[in-house]
Amino acid sequence: MRMSAARNFAALRSSIERIETHGAACGLRKVPLGHAEADAHLQGGLALGVMHEVFAEAGRQGAAATGFIAGLAGRVAARRPLVWIRQDFAEVEAGAISMHGFSELGLDPRLLVTVRAADVDQALRTTADALACDAVGAVVLEVWGEAKQLDLVASRKLTLAAQASGATGLVLRMAAEPRASTAETRWIVRAAHSPPGSKPWTAWGSPQFEAQLVRNRHGPTGRWIMEWKCDECLFGKPAAYSQPVAAAPAYRPHQTAIIQRRAS
């Protein structure tokens, strides 16, 4: 009796899993990010052929979120063309993507095609088009502010297009609140401090992100400090943090104070 109940339970569980993952739980191709814990949470890495969302924690964290999504795009596109679709307004608010900055991150500006969409509707339509093209490695859609056009239906359309072609969609949202969507993962990103180990009179090292994985369709969520290693084109743990930082508070006034004292 108990045996059959357990078997039933297992059968039900597996069928739910099949429904949830369109019958291809392990079928998704994945690219490791390089950060061991995050990759473990993501069960091997960032999935290809789906949508991922990156939110800037606040408007002023837009550049950090841009860096993070550029890193993700660099990982998933892997030497294939990258289409970056952005709304005109985002450029006014947060600045244009600088190609020199892009190449300083270890990414290749030669593979980048930028689309300057006048508004969200145009950007969405273009994104769906670009995602349907199987020669594209990744498509980044950059939207500033709340956009009511970017709802569940639109998100579903993009996901379907990405699934059909195998191209990966990345949505960068700045000054916006997360809403229901069909994204595989959702990240909230803010800039992290430079590690305290480096000498105070020089500036920072590699870009540091405090990335919070708030949605993960096939695994647990988490929160990590990640460093983008420009030379290897990989995410990783910051070198100077010896202890796990997942539990540390986001804002560390005591460390700042130390650095400030050293700097002065």
Place this chain on the structure above:
Amino acid sequence: MLRISALDDAAADVGLAVGLPLANARAICPEVQVYDADETADADALNAIACWCDRFTPLVALDLPHGLFLDIAGCAHLFGGEAAMMNLVSGILTAQGFMVSAAVAGTAVCARTLTRHVHGRIVRDGEEAEAVRPLPISALGADVAVVTGLRRAGLKTIGDVADRAGHEITARFGARFTAMLEQALGKSDAPISPRKPLPDYIVEKRFAEPVATETVISATLSGLAGMLVAAMGKQGKGARRLEARFFRTDGAVRTISVDTGQPVTKAEVIDRLFRERLEALNDPLDPGFGFDLIRLDASRTEIVVQEQRDLDTHVHDRDEISALIDRIAARIGGKRVVVHLPQDTHIPERAVWAGPAQHHLIEAAQAAWPARVEGEPPLRPLRLFERPEQIKVIAEVPDGPPARFVWRRATHAVVRVEGPERVAMEWWRAQGEMLTRDYFRVEDEEGLRFWLYRDGLFDEVEQKEGKPPSPNWFMHGLFA
């Protein structure tokens, strides 16, 4: 002084003429009705008529202010011969309310001379001289000075002038007039200068019944695309620029053009590009009472280099990307899809040029970007403001790095700073005074990273009435 610039037959019969002062005209005929001349509207109307005339021949030239030349060599038989064609054109224009005077002749100048005198003459090859000789000099359309000069010399008709030795006329009135005279007499010919360059390939479909429904229009376009591709394929060509022209029954003509990055050789690609373009039109195609002619032409073509496609995924990818760019460009405009090319300058805002992806895709794929220094953190920001934003800065030392700054109404305390990186302006292309910039990379207490600069070295900035100089600071970019 107000003068008459144009008049109708009734006014001419009373004795009025072009160029007559209005006061004189009123004296001759008090009940004359006068309207302001609107030269722009006249030119627009002439242009619209020229567009409409495109349905008869692709070679239509404007002869300002009121004339049109149609080069009908090789097209007349399509409309039942020269006479039938002339009657068709002038008949439709007359029905629209225009005064028309038309003529067909071997040279443009000869035909124009005839229209100034009588409507509807058709001159066979070799009979031009005979036809124009009895006409007055003024019909030639030469300068007023020339016409008066000839009249004073007692030469009234074109025949009179033609009988004189050519060098006499040239010596007195210039070579241009002689050339015109020779053309009118059919002794020499000069090509007309059409409004648009002749497309390389043209296919068209005429309808006995005007069509207005979307399905028929798109089916027609697909059919035409197939014909065009077949015509181009015979000569190994592909289209870089395509124009679809829709001729409405009421005379309005709508042109829709599509550019492509690589020569197109597939009918379905052309079809899809036009579908995208038509869907995205701000003012949709208005069929009105229907189109009676739809034409598709390839105005720019290129020789297609055949490449092996099956095994080489790289080539396949490039073709796919190029097709994607074409589709997006067809919908939202070619200038909105860009690739980036490095420029040879140190000034950050000029260091990259964004060019239309359709034309620069291959160039951009081979561009040489400065290599990054291994082991260094990023030296250039990821996001750059097109216009640097002014900020308020408090520095510990006047010419030192910032300690604290206000940007967009928020105060940021600087925790880490590196700099300065000095960027001198290019004096050889400076317009006005441009100051040397000292760039600093700074991190604030939140971990945000900025790229700031001080505009001007300390001794470059002017001293004001004993006060220490206060250079301006700008926010130029944000690091990731």
